[in-house]
Amino acid sequence: MKILLRNLVNLFARNKTAALLNIAGLTVAFASFMLIMMQVWYELGYDRCYPNANRIYGLCFQVPQSGDLGTVLPRPLAEKLLRSSAGIETGGCLSYQHGDPNVPFFRPERGPESAIAAGFSLVSRSWLDVFGFETLSGDLNAFSEPNAAIIPHSLAVKLFGSENPVGQTIAKSEGYREAAQFTIVAVYRDFPKNASLKNDVYTDLKERLLQDFNNCSTPYFVRVKQNADIRRIEQDLLPLVWNYAKTYDEDSTRSQRLRLVGLNDLYFFNETISQEGGNRNTTYSLLTVALLILLIAVINFINFTIAQAPARMRSINTQKVFGCRSRQLRINLIAEAVCLTAVSFLLAVLTVHALEETNLSSLITGGISPGDYPGLISISAGIALLTGFIAGIYPAFYITSLQPALALKGTFSVSRPGKKLRVVLIAVQFSISMILIIVALAVHIQNRYIRQFDIGLPRENIVTFDLGPLAGRSADPLIHKLKSNPDIADVTLSRTFIVSKSGTFCNRLYKNDEIDFRLMGVAPNFCSFMGMHLVEGRDFTETDQQRDAPALIFNRTAKKLYDITVPDWLEYSGEIVGIVEDYHDKPLHYSIEPIALIVYDRSSPLYCMYVKINNPDPGPAIAFIREAYRTLSPQRQVPDVKFMEEQLGNLYQKERNLSEMIFLFSLVSVSLAITGVFGVIHFETSSRRKEIALRKVYGSQTGEILRMFNKTYIRIVLICFAVAAPAAYIVVKRWLESFTYKTPIPSWIFLMAPAIVLIIVVAVITLRCYKTATDNPIKSIRTE
Incomplete structure (x- = not known):
């Protein structure tokens, strides 16, 4: 541990700029990764909070002509369906007709002026069993008693504070169809934000709608038995659907279809008629962006570590002379990398916490408070440590395996393997950055097209x-x-x-x-x-x-x-x-x-x-x-x-958020890539000071030296564009497939990406090289 701390102190002392850029780049990358993954976590975890969520299915009828899925059924038909297959364990419904998302509830002794707004829903008693409501106090068995209700813990705290609400009465304002007062029989644990069940006041639907075959306002969900055959259950239920259609219409054909759709899949089903949900392509696109940003950060880390190799060669070989084995040296180098990533991760968590009150939080559906994502933060911490290990293992083996002569001369920086490695790593960064820029521009153009599209309805005033x-x-x-x-x-x-x-x-x-x-x-x-x-x-x-x-x-x-x-x-x-x-x-x-x-x-x-x-x-x-x-x-x-x-x-809030997130994090990726370029150029100019000085002595102009450095990276950008353009085209085309009405992909966005990267790269290289190119060559030669 003492050696590790000494090495870290020496690392900062030798090259503060490189070390700070390294930590800053990792911090930004980890913070960006966590922010994006918070949205991905929200989407992929939707409706997975219930006990046995993988066994909960929605009863959906399929529209013959369009293939759309309807999520509501007549209650009399649905109740028969529940009893028609041995594979169904239980099933329940909610009434859209009797619910209200915004009802003022209050304690009668305090009056309506103390009312707290909450949702109000009527459900069947078995609905509570399907979704496994977790009671914190009270008894769900009393749910079917007259005027009984269950409330979420959050509402119980607002209305009753530290008092026990079970057995007490709450009222809602007059004028509603249902009873105005309810007795609380249980308090249930709040559902998370990414749950289709809301934290409402629930009361029993009882016999309502049980005789109304013409009313389709009740979504039904079932919990199937363990290892049940879903296709077999659908076959068991289909004859009842056909008989119902025949009763309603004697000339009806057998075109109706019934499907059981898993609760975890229903959120991503674009075919559902009355179910608002997510977009799987969008979610996986965000996941890809998060991983790409992490990859850029790893590349930067490797580049910075290798860039510092010449300064550490003599120290490493001296330790070898005094008997330190290569294995121990490698462990020390990897431990340094892991410590740096750990520090960067902690700074990233603090950065995300500091961003909670900014406009950035509005882009993430579930919010960006790290405390709301303990699982994600733990996984991210593991990924951060793994990133440090992966990013440190290659430089550690590479540096300790160099020939002593090459190491002592410090010429690894100008060796062919060293150059080739840096070029490959930078090329990957440039390719990723250009892909993200093209995708961000395409998403922005599609969103603008949507906003301006004539839907045949007035918008103003x-x-x-x-x-x-x-x-x-x-x-x-x-x-x-x-x-x-x-x-x-x-x-x-x-x-x-x-x-x-x-x-x-x-x-x-x-x-x-x-x-x-x-x-x-x-x-x-x-x-x-x-x-x-x-x-x-x-x-x-x-x-x-x-x-x-x-x-x-x-x-x-x-x-x-x-x-x-x-x-x-x-x-x-x-x-x-x-x-x-x-x-x-x-x-x-x-x-x-x-x-x-x-x-x-x-x-x-x-x-x-x-x-x-x-x-x-x-x-x-x-x-x-x-x-x-x-x-x-x-x-x-x-x-x-x-x-x-x-x-x-x-209606397009998610697309707009996606556009802003990809645009924001494409800027982050470009910034990280440019930081990497800056580090490499800093490394090259430092190691080639003697070469630059000799060129100056033999008549080279400053502009020629700047062109020499820029030419290499301009060539890399153009080659990377040839790879990035078709990859970005495939990504954009696939994303646009989710829209029936979409804008053509303009060719200029493919030209903008290399133009943006080239301008920034040339500016960074020119600014960094100019000082070295204008230094006194005699002084540089004497120093070298």
């Missing part, structure tokens, strides 16, 4: 928000109040936000053929509000809300695909009164699909409100909207009023 309990007839007073404001031009409603991956899926029989389409409930003025062009038929009218049979308007894609005529009748749905021009009702990852807009009676709840503002300054109108909502629903938190442009942008 429209704000939107969730109505919550004011949906249905309760929305009328709010609409009248808003329309009384001269700054507000119009108001309309829809069941969900107009552009969303989730929605209601329908399968009907039309002209003796099955047709599949998405169904969106809207207000009568919705089409005119959104500026939709009517292709055929008529628009909705106020009287459509008073009809016995609802009115429907399909889009042009549905008309082309199913040969829809106007007017016509759609069995079990209503009258087709019109056709509108296509618009994008899903993110641009997906193509335009058949969609039907439908106007129900006034009691049917429409949750999403849109307000068109005709004042150049929208601030007063937005304040008026908030105040109007607060007046009509004083006990509920005022909803977040967002511009439609912002809401549409949120």
Whole structure:
């Protein structure tokens, strides 16, 4: 240990610049690695927090035409399915219809003014068994008692502090369909951020929806038996699905399919209709970036270690003369490398901790607090030590295996093996940097293309928000109040936000053929509000809300695909009164699909409100909207009023975060690569001072010497570009495949990458070499 500490002190004393650059480079690399891996950890660990998570599956029906997967089923059908296969251990459901993501809960003795907002969900009792809720106090067996509820630990602390909440009562504001007061029977451990189950107040769904075959608002999940055959279970359940379809429609074919999708896979399934999830390609892209940055740091470490070799040769050979074995020398050199990486890792953890309050944390879905990722930090620490071992082992063996004559002369720096090794290592760094630059530019261009893409809907001067309990007839007073404001031009409603991956899926029989389409409930003025062009038929009218049979308007894609005529009748749905021009009702990852807009009676709840503002300054109108909502629903938190442009942008938040992360860390990779170049140039100019001085004596100009150094690295950059360009093209092309609508890959981004690297490399080399090239040659020769 004493020898190790002495060597480290001597290392810093001999070359502070190289040592500090080495530690700084490793610190930045480890910090970047951990930041990227926090997002990867979040994505790959999604929904893996439940006991037996690998045995939990979602019951999904597959749409025949599109292949999409629906995650909701009629409850009567699903309950029969649970009892129809021996491979199913248990199964449960949640009701989308009865839940609310933002409900004010309070202790009755303290009044509504002390309310804390929380989610509210109704689930079947078996739902708790499927997901293995972990109770901290109380008894889940009391869940089915009248007006019983379970709450998360975080809410229990907010409402009751250190008191025991079990047996106590909580209330929610009046005006909800369900009971206003609940008795707490258990407190469960909070689920992590990367879980589809929210930390809601849960109460029993009981017998609701058990007789309603037409209501598809309940996602069902099952826990299968150990080593169960999933395909066999699907075959067991499929006849029931066919019989259900036959009961609903006598002419139905056997085109319906039921699939069991693993909970761990469902998050990454792009085919799911009502399940927001991740992108596996994006996650693996980030993982690749993290590993590439680590690789660049390892290369830098090796380069710096080798660069310091000439200064250590005499010391190493002197130790050999006094009997120190090569094995012990190698162990000491590797231990030095491991110690340096350990110090760099600790500095990296402190750096990440210091970044918690910066804007960088918004790019990572789960946050960047190291304390939230104990497993990741432990693994990263192991990787850091392994990195030090790997980065130190080659230089240690190489330095101690050199011939004494070469070592004592200190000419390893100019030997052919030394040069070749440095060129290969720098070439790898340049290639990685250019790949990341090209990918970052391509992702940025695609995101800009998405933002500017015409989706067939207005974006300007429209704000939107969730109505919550004011949906249905309760929305009328709010609409009248808003329309009384001269700054507000119009108001309309829809069941969900107009552009969303989730929605209601329908399968009907039309002209003796099955047709599949998405169904969106809207207000009568919705089409005119959104500026939709009517292709055929008529628009909705106020009287459509008073009809016995609802009115429907399909889009042009549905008309082309199913040969829809106007007017016509759609069995079990209503009258087709019109056709509108296509618009994008899903993110641009997906193509335009058949969609039907439908106007129900006034009691049917429409949750999403849109307000068109005709004042150049929208601030007063937005304040008026908030105040109007607060007046009509004083006990509920005022909803977040967002511009439609912002809401549409949120659909691509992950892509935007990916763009910013890749751009940021491509800069990090270039910086690390340039740091490595700086170290190598520092090494070369120091070892070639005599050569440079002799060239000056024999008439070489400063510019010629600078060109001599630059020419080598310019050639390396151009060769690396020939490797990086096709590799980056493959990566970009594969990533763009996840979008149905994508921009062509412009050729200029491939030219930008080598241009950026060349400019930086030439600048660094010129600045570093200029001092050596302009030194007094006589002094340099005398010194050497």
